[in-house]
Amino acid sequence: GNSVTQMEGPVTLSEEAFLTINCTYTATGYPSLFWYVQYPGEGLQLLLKATKADDKGSNKGFEATYRKETTSFHLEKGSVQVSDSAVYFCALLYGNNRLAFGKGNQVVVIP
């Protein structure tokens, strides 16, 4: 089936630290991949996307590269800020425009 696996547990780090959140997927073919972010008290927002292999999605200093050889789409940011504290979801698009989400990772950035 179509599924997404994110690394376990919350991520706590200091301001200006490097952030990586791992995401791997299982799918038929080559689906479009996404990272969504959910800030406290708000709805899900699209952070970035990649629609084919080797594409790099980027937004607000975040990047993720679509790697078909490792079926991965890891999220990275070189220097996080307190305002980046949120829950981050990896997702893939399958079938007739449906999204399958990972469990999400809570990111807490400490000043």
Add this chain to the structure above:
Amino acid sequence: EAGVAQSPRYKIIEKRQSVAFWCNPISGHATLYWYQQILGQGPKLLIQFQNNGVVDDSQLPKDRFSAERLKGVDSTLKIQPAKLEDSAVYLCASSLGVGAVEAFFGQGTRLTVV
């Protein structure tokens, strides 16, 4: 441009009661989705509409959940009767339609069943 609107934001009910959620998608968006997000998990698709027709409701617990999208615009999701395990955030999302990659989400309705 107005986003996806949902109401209510919060709802607390007793088990075996019924509840309904309302969603108004972005104007012109043909596809509408309802997702269930249980605490600590990612959103799970319950039902997908294309205009006013159901495209996928394979994960909707049809013995207690129902949804409709009259006139291909607003949608309502109903639970009757509610169970404790239905406590979750119910998210509505919309997209332009077939071939559209991005879905836009509302703020969700947080349901607590006691």
